[in-house]
Amino acid sequence: MHPNPDWPLYxxxxxxxxxxxxxxxxxxxxxxxxxxxEHARDVYTxxxxxxxxxxxxxxxxxxxxxxxxxxxxxxxxDKVYRHPTFYDIPKEVETx
Amino acid sequence: xxxxxxxxxAARPLAAMQEDPALLRRFEARIDAEEKIExxxxxxxxxxxxLIRQISQHAHSEIVGMLPEGNWITRAPxxxxxxxxxxxxxxxxxxxxxxxxxxxxxxxxRAELIEQLLSGAAKYSSIFNxxxxxxxxxxxxxWLVDGAAIMNQIPLCRxxxxxxxxxxxxxxxxxxxxxxxxYDLMLKLARGSAAQRAIAQDAxxxxxxPSLMMFGPPDTASPHTALSVRWKIKxxxxxxxxxxxxxxxxxxxxxxxxxxxxxxxxxxxxxxxHVVGEIDWSEFQDVVRGNGPCNRDRxxxxxxxxxxxRWVREAALAHAAKHARAAAA
Numbered sequence: 001m002h003p004n005p006d007w008p009l010y011x012x013x014x015x016x017x018x019x020x021x022x023x024x025x026x027x028x029x030x031x032x033x034x035x036x037x038e039h040a041r042d043v044y045t046x047x048x049x050x051x052x053x054x055x056x057x058x059x060x061x062x063x064x065x066x067x068x069x070x071x072x073x074x075x076x077x078d079k080v081y082r083h084p085t086f087y088d089i090p091k092e093v094e095t096x
Numbered sequence: 097x098x099x100x101x102x103x104x105x106a107a108r109p110l111a112a113m114q115e116d117p118a119l120l121r122r123f124e125a126r127i128d129a130e131e132k133i134e135x136x137x138x139x140x141x142x143x144x145x146x147l148i149r150q151i152s153q154h155a156h157s158e159i160v161g162m163l164p165e166g167n168w169i170t171r172a173p174x175x176x177x178x179x180x181x182x183x184x185x186x187x188x189x190x191x192x193x194x195x196x197x198x199x200x201x202x203x204x205x206r207a208e209l210i211e212q213l214l215s216g217a218a219k220y221s222s223i224f225n226x227x228x229x230x231x232x233x234x235x236x237x238x239w240l241v242d243g244a245a246i247m248n249q250i251p252l253c254r255x256x257x258x259x260x261x262x263x264x265x266x267x268x269x270x271x272x273x274x275x276x277x278x279y280d281l282m283l284k285l286a287r288g289s290a291a292q293r294a295i296a297q298d299a300x301x302x303x304x305x306p307s308l309m310m311f312g313p314p315d316t317a318s319p320h321t322a323l324s325v326r327w328k329i330k331x332x333x334x335x336x337x338x339x340x341x342x343x344x345x346x347x348x349x350x351x352x353x354x355x356x357x358x359x360x361x362x363x364x365x366x367x368x369x370h371v372v373g374e375i376d377w378s379e380f381q382d383v384v385r386g387n388g389p390c391n392r393d394r395x396x397x398x399x400x401x402x403x404x405x406r407w408v409r410e411a412a413l414a415h416a417a418k419h420a421r422a423a424a425a
Contacts, residue, residue, distance in 0.1 A: 006206045007413065026263070027197045029206055031412035032419065043193045046186065047270070066136050 009058040010036035012043075014050035022054050033057075115140045127328050132258040135201035143257075143327055148202050150329065151260050155195035156213045156220035160394050162188045164228045165237060173231060180277050181234060187274065191267045198259040214399050222380060223310050225388030232285055232292075232299035238278015240300075240307040240345065246271050247341045248311070256328035279348065286352040293353075300349065301357040308372065309380040311338040317377075342370045 007029040013022035025044050030036035036055040044050065064072055080086050089096055119138050126133065133139055162185050169185065172178035196206055212218035223241055228234065249271060252264040285296040312318060312334040324330040332340075349356050360373030382388065 007409070009200070026194055026266075027200075028193065031409075032416035035412065035416075042186075043190050046183075046190060063136065066134065067138075 007031050007035075010040070010055045011058050011061060012036075012040040013054040013056070014040075014044055015052040016050055018051060022052065025049075027058060028055075030055075115142075124327075127256050127326075130328075131256075132261060133256055134258045142323070143329070144202050146324065146327075146329060147257050147260065148199055148204055151195055151199040151202075151263075152204075152209050152212065153219050153221075155192045155199060155209070156218055157224065158188045158192035158195060159213070160220045160224045160398065161241075162192075163394055163397055164224055164226070164390075165234055167228050168231060168234050171231070172234075177281070184238070184274050184277065187270050191263075191270070194263040194266055195260075198257075198263045201259045210402065214395070214402060216386070216395060219384065221310060222383040222388060223306050225383050225391045225394060226302070226306050227390050229302075230295045230299060232282070232295040233303070235278050235281030235285060235296065236299035236303040238274050238276075239282050239348070240278075240303050241310065242271060242274040242278060243345060244307050244310045244341050246275060247337050247344075251331035251337075254328070254331060282352055282354075286354060296352070297354050300354050304357050305375065305379070306383075308338055308342070308375055309377075309383075311335075311341070313377065313380070314375075339369060342372055346370050 008031075009027050010030055010033065011027050012025050014025045015022045028036055028039040028043055030039050033055055037053060040053050040055055045053070076082075120140060123133070123139060123143075133143075165181060165188075166185050169178060169181050172181050196209060199209060200206060209218070213220070223244075228237070246268065249264055249268050253261055253268055255261045255264065282296055282299075285292040315321060315333045315335045318334055321330065321333055325333070346356060346361070358373045360371075362371050363369075364371050383391070386392075
């Protein structure tokens with residue numbers, strides 16, 4: 001291990017305004033989650049960019065593997081019938 | 097630019113030829129299609145190493161760049177100017193933080209990056225090795241140094257590496273305030289007393305040439321630019337960006353009633369561009385090699401800050417560990 005280990009890494013999610021999703025904005029190092037929240041506030045919301053912040057230990061996130069992206073997402077490609085535009089409805093039929 | 101040290105480091109395009117040809121082809125096809133490369137995607141080692149160097153140099157420049165202006169926080173002439181300057185220096189710290197995070201996505205730790213800076217192994221922009229002698233220097237830095245930085249950073253928002261591109265978008269949004277507060281400060285001095293005009297002119301005299309050098313060596317002496325452009329890490333060459341900066345800045349100086357310290361400066365009507373006199377590249381090389389007016393001071397200040405903060409970092413970790421144990425019990 002490095003003689004001066006880094007503080008753990010936290011991923012930062014910010015809600016820009018009420019009604020919007022929290023969105024990933026970056027990461028900070030912090031000794032614990034409470035400090036990560038304070039750092040996130042200083043680093044990512046200096047100009048009113050947020051009304052709410054989530055912090056998550058980076059090591060707690062399981063991400064999909066880009067090499068497997070085809071296998072994971074490809075099956076959705078040929079299922080056009082999942083979209084409403086797949087269906088031809090006679091224009092006499094209203095409100096559908 | 098903030099990453100000008102790259103010009104002497106990354107001249108090894110042949111490494112790209114040793115990669116798996118099929119993977120390399122696929123990677124370059126994605127670059128050509130303007131797709132972004134993300135941290136877990138396959139990338140050539142030369143791309144990864146070039147980015148680590150470039151983004152970390154950029155991060156180091158932001159952090160060291162806090163020092164010349166920080167020098168004036170306690171002596172700002174009014175509470176408003178002091179608040180503005182604190183906000184600006186805090187932004188530089190924030191920019192350093194975004195950029196270190198982006199670098200870490202390439203598989204290097206923050207501790208290693210800091211160590212490279214403190215040991216002198218890593219470079220940062222030559223511009224921060226010049227002293228801030230008067231209050232007007234704070235204005236000249238915002239106007240010229242941040243102005244030059246913006247010139248370089250706007251195209252970096254479209255860099256092919258996703259985390260760098262996103263960090264640059266965030267930085268560019270904040271950088272415009274830096275340049276405008278600097279110009280505003282210069283304007284107040286330029287319209288002030290004779291003594292105020294004199295320090296404004298003196299600051300321009302001292303910061304003009306180093307600002308032009310920020311863009312790095314001329315294209316003829318910048319061999320790796322081709323690969324960086326092909327992989328869309330870089331979109332314009334050093335000389336292209338420098339020219340753009342000159343063309344933007346000369347009229348701004350004229351508006352201030354200040355004189356650019358270059359007797360050879362002229363307008364070339366045919367090219368529609370300003371032509372500057374000879375840049376003294378030996379001065380640039382000297383500063384990059386560590387012999388600028390403040391190189392030693394800057395590194396020492398960073399080392400001192402790192403050492404005096406050590407107990408705080410350790411205490412915070414001990415505190416977190418104690419509370420984690422208490423919560424588990």
